Each structure stands twice: as structure tokens, then as C-alpha cells.
Amino acid sequence: MEKKFTSEKEWSVAMRINHWAMAISIFILIATGFCIAEPFTIASGETVDKFLMGNIRYAHILFGVFLVFLFLWRIYLAFFSRFHADWKDFFAWTDIKTTIDQIKFYLLIKKEGPEYKTLYGPMQSLAYTGLMFMVFVIVITGLILMGAGYHAGFTAIAYKILRPVEKIMGGLSVVRYVHHIFTWFFILFIVAHIYMAFWYDAILKKGTVSSMISGNIFKKLK
Amino acid sequence: MAKGKSSEYKKMIDTQYRDLMKHCQVHMEKIEKDLPEPREDFLAVLKERGVSRRDFIKWTSAMTAALMLPPMFRPMVAKAAENFSRLPIIWLHFAECTGCSEAFLRSSYPNVDNILLETISLEYHETLMAASGYQAEQNLEKAVKDFSGKFICVIEGGIPRGLHGKYLTLGPKGKTGIEVAKEVAKKAAAVLCIGTCSSFGGVQAASPNPTDAVSVKKAIGVSTVNIAGCPPNAVNFTGTLLHYLMFGALPALDNLGRPIWAYGKRIHDYCERRPHFDASEFVEEWGDQGALKGWCLYKMGCKGPYTYANCGKVRFNDGISWPIMAGHGCIGCTEADFWDTMAPYEKPLPDKIYGGGEKTVDNIGIALTGVAVAGVAAHAVASGIRHKGE
Numbered sequence: 001m002e003k004k005f006t007s008e009k010e011w012s013v014a015m016r017i018n019h020w021a022m023a024i025s026i027f028i029l030i031a032t033g034f035c036i037a038e039p040f041t042i043a044s045g046e047t048v049d050k051f052l053m054g055n056i057r058y059a060h061i062l063f064g065v066f067l068v069f070l071f072l073w074r075i076y077l078a079f080f081s082r083f084h085a086d087w088k089d090f091f092a093w094t095d096i097k098t099t100i101d102q103i104k105f106y107l108l109i110k111k112e113g114p115e116y117k118t119l120y121g122p123m124q125s126l127a128y129t130g131l132m133f134m135v136f137v138i139v140i141t142g143l144i145l146m147g148a149g150y151h152a153g154f155t156a157i158a159y160k161i162l163r164p165v166e167k168i169m170g171g172l173s174v175v176r177y178v179h180h181i182f183t184w185f186f187i188l189f190i191v192a193h194i195y196m197a198f199w200y201d202a203i204l205k206k207g208t209v210s211s212m213i214s215g216n217i218f219k220k221l222k
Numbered sequence: 223m224a225k226g227k228s229s230e231y232k233k234m235i236d237t238q239y240r241d242l243m244k245h246c247q248v249h250m251e252k253i254e255k256d257l258p259e260p261r262e263d264f265l266a267v268l269k270e271r272g273v274s275r276r277d278f279i280k281w282t283s284a285m286t287a288a289l290m291l292p293p294m295f296r297p298m299v300a301k302a303a304e305n306f307s308r309l310p311i312i313w314l315h316f317a318e319c320t321g322c323s324e325a326f327l328r329s330s331y332p333n334v335d336n337i338l339l340e341t342i343s344l345e346y347h348e349t350l351m352a353a354s355g356y357q358a359e360q361n362l363e364k365a366v367k368d369f370s371g372k373f374i375c376v377i378e379g380g381i382p383r384g385l386h387g388k389y390l391t392l393g394p395k396g397k398t399g400i401e402v403a404k405e406v407a408k409k410a411a412a413v414l415c416i417g418t419c420s421s422f423g424g425v426q427a428a429s430p431n432p433t434d435a436v437s438v439k440k441a442i443g444v445s446t447v448n449i450a451g452c453p454p455n456a457v458n459f460t461g462t463l464l465h466y467l468m469f470g471a472l473p474a475l476d477n478l479g480r481p482i483w484a485y486g487k488r489i490h491d492y493c494e495r496r497p498h499f500d501a502s503e504f505v506e507e508w509g510d511q512g513a514l515k516g517w518c519l520y521k522m523g524c525k526g527p528y529t530y531a532n533c534g535k536v537r538f539n540d541g542i543s544w545p546i547m548a549g550h551g552c553i554g555c556t557e558a559d560f561w562d563t564m565a566p567y568e569k570p571l572p573d574k575i576y577g578g579g580e581k582t583v584d585n586i587g588i589a590l591t592g593v594a595v596a597g598v599a600a601h602a603v604a605s606g607i608r609h610k611g612e
Binding site for chain 2: 037038039040041042043047048050051052053054057108111148149163164167170171172173174176177180181183184187188191192195199202203
């Protein structure tokens, strides 16, 4: 049988580990975050035996700090990855004509998407730039909220640096509110992101979903 | 190794405190020379009011600890308290409710703090003085002239800037708040803002702020010490003045101008109900079992986690109680613009509602997520039809 597809490496190991670690962290952070915003009450038992809220907050802070370092690692990869430093690809949306064609493709007006040489499509790059901004905001507000309660080590240093940011934002309550709002942006991103991954897989048959695990994407042979 | 280091550290701290002590002694002598004699003998006043020497010594220990000084400063705190009434004070009122003055003056069991505030050398206080009209104006001018550069200007109340400040006019000459504040603050040794109004604008600065009321700092552009709170604790005020008397300098301030010794940690960090927070024991509605057991008020809208203050430590009314102990959550009154940023007061922060509707950010989030899911489902079906057979 004639070979129709070829397999090509798209994602480095570091990028894939970073992706899934971030995904797991974000899911845990959203779940624990809502548990902190609207906590459960355990009515039975003695106070001394219970520590649910403490444990939830511990998990939230632990994965929050993970997210900080994963974010820093992702920024590092964007500039210094030996496989493919993709910082330029985040600006694929600046090519207006391709962007409009891509939107037409997404809205099913056109049957074929435009060709682009960048790693991300124009709309994809816009979404990921937004995601990076969201992670940045949620990490900064998270560090402020964490630093307000702990006064030693990494947290204390981060808080000392970020205290002016807290003042500019208008106090801890505003910081907390922004933190809460951005959680919803993450949820909306996740819905779109997962759907688009499957949609690409179904329409273009490039193996988009598995590429984030295997690292390889299929290309049609011409 | 570690032991040697800690002893070295101890030595360093010891010398630092000894230097500070020397500085303090020199300053106290200078004050005794410079400032007028105390009007009343403080120890005699204490005796008269039924506060024993023993109580006074206990108070000095507590105050020394509150100011984060080591015990060797106790005699200096006592000395500063005796010299407290030497410090001339001009107390100005602007847009406010006088609640802060009331809170300081009207305690049923006055402790040393309250007696200190009663013996204070008040050169001018609109609520308390007998003079009125032109006579009052004269008193103010005389006090500013006599104690120029030496007096402490205490300001209660925010300053409206709208209509060139004409939303607030005072006295027989109809001066605006901004004018009075500028005249007095210019000659003051330090400006102390009492309460959230003068510190951050307060209730009249709440949205939509029709009079454009702002903090004293913003209105006249001087640096102030903000004793925030609605009302603040008398301890925080006396402590700051004692610090000034002892060292001739104002205490270290945080980025909102509040003394760090009093506003360095959050309500949440000191709260006696904190263990219930970590144990997931929350009051779900007023008067339920949790409320009877004194559980955490986080779900009833307590703003303790966002509020820097020492209420839980020093408490109010001679240390009898404080809001969270009494069963209502903190409303965050020591924070800037708390009328807007801390609302709603009896619900958690994310329950803030938008527009005329009853929509919280979570309602909007759920609706948007629903729309997104429905949207991608519709898109999936449409894609199935459009790209059929590929």
C-alpha cells in the first residue's frame, strides 16, 4: 500500500512534560480554588480532628507554586528551547490576511484553512498569548494572596516585591477578586482548547490530540 | 556553629537596642526641656481615676510589647506616658461622623490609654472646646503660632475637593477644608490621620463619591501617618504618639502609611476563630449551630483575610471584645476604599452583584461556560455536515 502520511516531530519532550504538568496543576488549582471560595462545612466531629480547609489550601498553594515554576520554565522554553524556540510563533496573529482566512475556516465558510509556516495558527497564537497573560496574572495575584499569610522563605521575598502591586490594585480584596475572575477565563479556555484539539484531529486528520503525548504530528505526502 | 552565630546575633541586637535606648534617653531629656510643663501630674490623675500603680506598670509592659520593643524600654514608656500631656495637639475635624473621637473618649471603664487621651494637651478640638465662632478661630491661630513646628496635627475626616473644596466649609470665615488643613499641616511637626476617612477618604469617598472626597494625603499632598479603622483602636493612636515622644520620630509605616507595629499582620492571622477556618467549620447562616459554637465567619462575609489590623490582639472597650469575637465578620475597615472593595459585607467577596441584576461573577462564569459548551457542540454538528465524507 502506498504511504500517504509521514510522521514529523512537533513537540519536544520538555514541551510535552510542561504541557501536561501545567494541565494537571490547572485542573487541581481550579477544583481546590472553588473549594476555597465556597468551602464545605464539616459539622460532625471535634475541631481538633479536622483539617480539611487547611489541606485544601495546602494543595492549592503547592500546585500554585508548581504553576509559577512551570510558567517560568515555559517562558524559558519559548526563548531558549534547543528543539524549537517558539516565541515568534506567538505573534502569528499579526498576519491579518491569514487570520481572517483562519476565522473563515473556523466558521465553516471556507473548506480549507490557510497555509502558515509558524508553529501555531493565527487564532491559536492569539489564544496562547492570552493564556500566558492569564497565567501571569493568576500567578502574581496568587503569590500576593499567599504571601499575605506566610512570612518566611520564598513567599516572603515574593510578597515584599509584590506589595506595591497589591497597593496599585487596591488591596487584598481586589487582588482576590481578580484571582477569582481569572479562574473563569481558564475554564473558558479549557473548553475551547480541548474542543479545538479534537476538531483539528477530526477535520485535518493530523493526530493533533496524540501529538501532545507522542510528540509527532502527521503530514500528508504530496 | 549555629550556637556561635545566634550568640553573635544576640550581641548585635543587644548593641542596637542599647543605642536606641541612649537615643531615647537623650530625646526624652530634650523634650522635657523644650516642651511646656505637663498640665497635670499623670500619676496623680491615674490614682484619682482608680488605676493603681500596679495596673500602670502592667500597661507599660503591654504597650512596650505592642510597640515591638524589648522589656528594658518599659521605664521609657512609663516616662513617655508621664510626659504625654506635654505634647501640644491640634485636632481638626473634616468630613466625618466624629465617631473616632467618641470611641476614644466615651469608654465606660477607662483604661490607661483612655486616661492618656483625656490628659492630652489639646490646643484645639472642635467637638470638645468651649469656644465657638471667631473665638475658636482665634484659638486655632494662636495655637498654630505658639507651637509652630512642635505640635502634632491630628486630622479626623476626609477632605472633599469638589467645587474647589466648597462642599466642606468651616467656621465664621467660611474657609474650606483644604485651606484649613493646608494652613495647619504646614506648621505641624507631624500629621496623624485618625480613622479611615482622613486616611483613605472613608464613607463619603465611596462610589460614586459626589463631593470628590479624598484622604488628607491626596488632598493637601503631605505625608501622613494613617491610624486606619472605623473607628481605630485607642491603643494604636497612643502607641504611635508614645513612639514619637520616645524617639522623636514616627514609627515605621507600611505602603498605605499605617504603622507596621499595629497594622503589620492581617485580622485572619491573629483571629481566635482561625482554627475553625482550617478545620472547615463555618457558620452557614446567622444563629445556626456553627454560630453558637463560635465557628469561622468566612462564609458570612468576613473580610479578615484581606484586612491588616491588630483588632484581635488589642481588642476594644478595655480589651473586652472585638467584632469577630462578638459574632459578626470583619468588614475590612482599615483598608483603603473598604466601602467599595469589601462589599458585600455579609457575603463572601465573589458574591458581589453587577448592575441592576442579581448576577455574581460565578453566575456569569457558569452562563458563559454553558454558552461555550453549547457553541462548540453546535459547531461540531455543523462541522460534521460541512466536512462530510472527507
